[in-house]
Amino acid sequence: MKKYLHTPTEPLEIKANLKTSELLKRMEGISFQGRNLSKAFSIWKEMLEGEVTIFLGLSGALVPGGMQGIVTFLIRNRLIDCLVSTGANLFHDCYESLGRVHWKGTHQVDDVELKKAGIDRIYDTFALEKEFRKTDAYIRDFAYNLDLTQPYGTREFLYLLGEKLSKEMKKEGILTSAYKAKVPIYCPAIGDSSIGIALATHYKKNRFVFDIIKDIEEMALLVMRSKATGVIYIGGGTPKNFIQQTEITVSIMKNADVPGHKYAIQITTDAPHWGGLSGCTFQEAQSWGKIHRKARMVTVYSDATIALPFLVTALGESATDLIKKRKFPVFDWKGKFKIKR
Amino acid sequence: MKKYLHTPTEPLEIKANLKTSELLKRMEGISFQGRNLSKAFSIWKEMLEGEVTIFLGLSGALVPGGMQGIVTFLIRNRLIDCLVSTGANLFHDCYESLGRVHWKGTHQVDDVELKKAGIDRIYDTFALEKEFRKTDAYIRDFAYNLDLTQPYGTREFLYLLGEKLSKEMKKEGILTSAYKAKVPIYCPAIGDSSIGIALATHYKKNRFVFDIIKDIEEMALLVMRSKATGVIYIGGGTPKNFIQQTEITVSIMKNADVPGHKYAIQITTDAPHWGGLSGCTFQEAQSWGKIHRKARMVTVYSDATIALPFLVTALGESATDLIKKRKFPVFDWKGKFKIKR
Amino acid sequence: MKKYLHTPTEPLEIKANLKTSELLKRMEGISFQGRNLSKAFSIWKEMLEGEVTIFLGLSGALVPGGMQGIVTFLIRNRLIDCLVSTGANLFHDCYESLGRVHWKGTHQVDDVELKKAGIDRIYDTFALEKEFRKTDAYIRDFAYNLDLTQPYGTREFLYLLGEKLSKEMKKEGILTSAYKAKVPIYCPAIGDSSIGIALATHYKKNRFVFDIIKDIEEMALLVMRSKATGVIYIGGGTPKNFIQQTEITVSIMKNADVPGHKYAIQITTDAPHWGGLSGCTFQEAQSWGKIHRKARMVTVYSDATIALPFLVTALGESATDLIKKRKFPVFDWKGKFKIKR
């Protein structure tokens, strides 16, 4: 009995003027997803303390959902060290960095009317199709000024896009801050987005080739050269799997067992019982060796637009010292691949 | 186009030392469920401003989940005026008020082992079965000291239980604070809980009868005598339906159309497409006349143990003045039914 | 390794002219929820073989959803022995048995317009409010012809309603077939439905009292006198908990441990990680002693309107012999409570 009953729950008392970080800390004493969100906060802080390379996987319409500033904050303050994202989020990031906006809308609307008005809907958020087309053109122009005789890894491509955007941006965003902080961004399904569309529509004239396999190798090297790794998944999709699979890649490269990611947080609205990778537990990942058998890990079942604002505000408040003292990896992509701290 | 594009979203910027209420206010500018949680905050505050009778429906294992203090806070500060709950939450409230605790556990455990150790599991939370049995006995003793020749409405029963508990409690809770604040509590499925079990096991000796229909009539009177009504649902189940159906009851009683609840918030993890009442939208409820055709309403898809701590902390912070000035209904159950403000 | 790898999956091959029961049988070889549905089929058949009292818990808008005929089939053919339902399903059953219909609609509609047209919406299904009111009146008339000086258990009330309906019905339904087959129906939250509304609106004149505690005692006796019990939950809510809690009730009555339900099937769209009873696993229930520690059990995550048509068609096809030979309990409520087989 004592084996099981060691710590009573602590029903939450409401206090005014509580910092978000204090509130989130107290939620450790409750149950269900509230406790899990608090645990995510605690695990993230622990990642910041050690020499851990932190990967963030980003899927879902987070930038249209208003999360650009939060991801930018994570990059700028080095609460993460490497980002893997869907193409759409990077496209929308580019769009917003160039000064364009999304609009507050509603999902209860006549979509055929929206189409007539040239408006694209993302659940409760609107945008103008023609503004997207301008961003297409921007990215196309950028790409076609690169060296078309060679394929580009997405990390390289996005780094150069971030560099260009940094000079022309109206507003700091993910690509620009990642460029400045030397935080690599990978996009394993870059074709599956407006970036891909932008390049495909002019494929007859200009053949731009991405080197996807190079990305995988690079990611494996990042993991291999890290003392320890931690993963944070917002949603599932290709970003989650792409980061998860690094451990398998390393294991095959070294022809040896690998320990797996030591810290793991996921915020998801999926569920394990559908059998897919997006909703699977970190326990399942332990069977594959992707996650360390003694990893600190938590899954928070929540919409990211609720969980992230509180979680990242709390980190921003309470982790100031951790951030200052943090030993984070510095990637040097010029010439030979290096990691310095 | 302008018809649709009136307000740009405002991507959230992370600020340290932001009050929860300020953070929640800012989340109005983002999208998806984060925006909806912010909207819930705004609607709740608007309810507090007018002469609105506020009903709270409570389902799910909220008290074992650590939400006792939050619901108590809502009652004590009159952020709600009437509570409809599952029996389980009231049983667990009684249990905690008597000084007993729930324990932090995990869902990854051998439940057959727990059974052997006499431990009951509620997802990631544990409790001792024998402690529950003591609470059974407490409630049975209380009930059998009532007048067994007459049926009791659950409001009456729970009021008297709150009175008794107030004298013997180790810790303020839902029943005790509701007793003190004269906030009525209804429990439409009271038999479907340990309260029902406690009374059924001794039914041969003592026949205790609840008058469920009386509750419905009382609830209808509450609505009928209110200037306006607002509803807040944590989960669905009988509490949601019981509050929703008051409008139909009133309409039949008066043989006239009724306006419907004017404010409506629900925090749920269910979804509309399964067709059930728990997950249905407030729009659907408008077709029935349960919700006002121009109601301010929002559904937040979130676990309550995440949404409530932030939402109620924010209300506690920012609504101090609203609460002070609030005109809330005072129910007088002695003799004839009355509402004073 | 051999400990884990004993049976290969069998990817499903499409065959034409396969009986539903054959198809469902083959789905045992696949994975995820398809396998679970097949397992539900297998467990239900096993229940029919032994001397098992089978309880069905019914929640969600199943009758408006077109499931009246399926539940009627289960009762008439004694694939179940006791039904616990929400009030709404029984009200809608009464409504349909009297020859009234639901209508095919859509959830993409202006609900305020529906309200004006007197139409109530249940997701994608419509009904006329005034037709519901006639059913209210029918139930009220029935109730007020009962003996108002005594409280009624819901089983008794619904049995008598079934008897009356059987004489006046336009179409066989749940209440009528249960009356004929002597299958008891319990409704723990009967007030939380149009049945409750119907009686509350005339409460001033006629005081009708339900005896909820009596129901709990009766259910406990049913379990106590059964050789073994099996449970089938469509959705969660009060019906699931009401059947689950019988084991606790019996345990307290006998002041002894009870084995728990030996067979357990649930079809749900809820999930365990929200912590509520509706979505909780049967493993969790084992810790409480509600489910036998060696029970055959399965949870199928699916909308019931998909799972039930296939599952019950398959049972109807393949279980003919099982049904013929089945030893089912016969309840005798006249005078003293008895179970015969």
Next chain:
Amino acid sequence: MKKYLHTPTEPLEIKANLKTSELLKRMEGISFQGRNLSKAFSIWKEMLEGEVTIFLGLSGALVPGGMQGIVTFLIRNRLIDCLVSTGANLFHDCYESLGRVHWKGTHQVDDVELKKAGIDRIYDTFALEKEFRKTDAYIRDFAYNLDLTQPYGTREFLYLLGEKLSKEMKKEGILTSAYKAKVPIYCPAIGDSSIGIALATHYKKNRFVFDIIKDIEEMALLVMRSKATGVIYIGGGTPKNFIQQTEITVSIMKNADVPGHKYAIQITTDAPHWGGLSGCTFQEAQSWGKIHRKARMVTVYSDATIALPFLVTALGESATDLIKKRKFPVFDWKGKFKIKR
């Protein structure tokens, strides 16, 4: 009122020996997801009647889940004309075609023990890691025998892999049947799978490059040259978006509005309110012009391992004539791109 109430629902009656196609047809008369599954059946048949190019998007662990035979059936009988898949499903298809199996397991297991035994878990299904590695090697050997001086589109790569597999297979599968039926397969995130891993681990020696942009252009041409298009999504992820975005690509290529896909079915366990592309409605897609404003479309909220066996069995039974008479596109990839019927 008549505007809304045109067709009564038809509660389903259980009949034995009903063909799956007949049962599914009858489910048109019920509500919720059962009705939607029936509607999916009806829409798919309508697609087969006209000159429609049918795209299937496949995500989730469908092949490990036992769906290989079903997808193979769809390809072989030309119930679909183009497949877009995650890499994992194609890897697992290759694995099974080579005679290897998945194993029936359980999600309630010690994953650290599985790891020790060299077993990988996919929810309730097991497989041997070392068998996966052999499949890695098989794919690597295949790839490194291609012309490494040029990039390959995934369609081309998978076609050639299907060709090789066809000669060496132990069992017909997706890649082999697609090769034979000349059904193109695209894999927009091919790197995000064991196929990518297999090539990345030897990247230093052999640089294999995929041409993702070429795929997008090809897909756009397929759409452009089709009389009409229909889409079927099992899950969301990159396959859904990749097919959806073809309309945007075509629109930009032609610098003109496009009609959008005319038929649309999705089977998903996601929900719209999270804001992501995987769970978004076809209505939302209409605002973007991806779906025709008068498209016949339905979303079925269900696990695919339940929905697909019934749906495809029903199609196999009832669509024999439709299939025989069907005018399907024949793609000719040799030299110049052509579509013949």
